[in-house]
Amino acid sequence: MSDDLIPGDESSAADAADAVYRELLERLGEAQPQPRLGATKRALELLGNPESSFAIIQIAGTNGKTSTARMIESILRAHGLRTGLFTSPHLVRFTERIGIDGERISDEAVARNWDDIKPYLAMVDAELTAAGEPALTFFEALTVLGFACFGDAPVDVAVVEVGMGGAWDSTNAADAEVAVFTPIDLDHVQRLGKTIAEIARTKAGIIKPGAQVVSAAQHPDARQAIVDAAAAVDDPAVFEGEEFALVQDAVAVGGQLITVRGRAGTYPELYLPLYGDHQGRNATLAIAAVEAFLGGATQPIAEDVLAEGLTEVASPGRLQLIGTEPTVLVDAAHNPHGAASLVAALGSYFDVDEIAFVVGILQDKDAAGILTTLAPAASGFFFTQSESERAIPAEELSRLAASLDLPASTFADTLDEAAEDARRWAEEAPRRLVVITGSITLVGEAIEVADDREWKATA
Missing domain, CATH: 3.40.1190.10 (Mur-like, catalytic domain)
Incomplete structure (x- = not known):
């Protein structure tokens, strides 16, 4: 010892x-x-x-x-x-x-x-x-x-x-x-x-x-x-x-x-x-x-x-609620197959009008495949990057989204900034949902940020 x-x-x-x-x-x-x-x-x-x-x-x-x-x-x-x-x-x-x-x-x-x-x-x-x-x-x-x-x-x-x-x-x-x-x-x-x-x-x-x-x-x-x-x-x-x-x-x-x-x-x-x-x-x-x-x-x-x-089973980081008022979920989808499962679940289990995705993706992943799979469910994208040295720069993700003719997007170099932009968007109208996804690293950081900022309303 x-x-x-x-x-x-x-x-x-x-x-x-x-x-x-x-x-x-x-x-x-x-x-x-x-x-x-x-x-x-x-x-x-x-x-x-x-x-x-x-x-x-x-x-x-x-x-x-x-x-x-x-x-x-x-x-x-x-x-x-x-x-x-x-x-x-x-x-x-x-x-x-x-x-x-x-x-x-x-x-x-x-x-x-x-x-x-x-x-x-x-x-x-x-x-x-x-x-x-x-x-x-x-x-x-x-x-x-x-x-x-x-x-x-x-x-x-x-x-x-x-x-x-x-x-x-x-x-x-x-x-x-x-x-x-x-x-x-x-x-x-x-x-x-x-x-x-x-x-x-x-x-x-x-x-x-x-x-x-x-x-x-x-x-x-x-x-x-x-x-x-x-x-x-x-x-x-x-x-x-x-x-x-x-x-x-x-x-x-x-x-x-x-x-x-x-x-x-x-x-x-x-x-x-x-x-x-x-x-x-x-x-x-x-x-x-x-x-x-x-x-x-x-x-x-x-x-x-x-x-x-x-x-009694739990699966942290998989469609996990980390924020209320507005509602914020995280999901560790980091490839097109995972993104497809996420989109299907959002359509079946969450009764909302609009969804914004806060997305950060690592360089060895199929970024185009992930984004095009998320796009049908997206009202917009807020791109960012995790602290991983393998993270694709947020601005590069935004350019990729534009080249793919995906819904409107903004980008921020830090998750904190991108998430706050998305949360402000969600607060502007009822029945809006924010989902943070694209990499397990980003999801882990989001859980820490949500806990630090007390995104969950307490009774």
């Missing part, structure tokens, strides 16, 4: 956890993943392979990974299992990425486990450097930290979201009992491939011998890649729309009611406190994944377990 960390001293624990994050940031960032597994495996081996002490459900895909992971974890916890949850990226604080039994990991536990693993990370760094390779990256070191924290807790099962791709993602250093695939689309094309088929083959690399494979409905090329990867190791693969399906969903106060046909039974009128048809499909996939983990097609999930698990 760090010398300056005093048991019971929350400020010291927070400082120690922040110091861990600073050390992680000194490594190669998440925009520069290394296509390798050996480095992560070597670090885990030196630690005694903590990832082998608990079961793992791993999730790959393009959109919906984090929401689906949270649902799976919540259902498993309601079933009585002690759970770990590993997701990325974070919105506000990096400790959001590691959950223990439904709670963000404590600062003390992060700092203590980091101190435990640092000498072993240094050993691997030295080995890699001597071999002419980059030292462990941010995400590789974070993955090792997450698995160490789960082993230390200890947990019964960890729900692990892939960082990027699948085959060579550092989370794939562990073997999962269940491999879960959310919808696969074009994203990270510079790293993963130019076609859906190429991207899907990379993501299907999480399938290991002995795993059960559960997938959302897929583009035919993605489906074939998953089928081929599963068949190569004689694993069973089941798909949404075939072995399981969302039978019905209906708008409800604060969310929706869904009926799901699982492999082991049908689950009627489950309350899901999240907006959007896509969240109903994510819940359907989560239920099928939990069925696979608990017993496949032979053992239905208890109704009270599902009711509790889904009712």
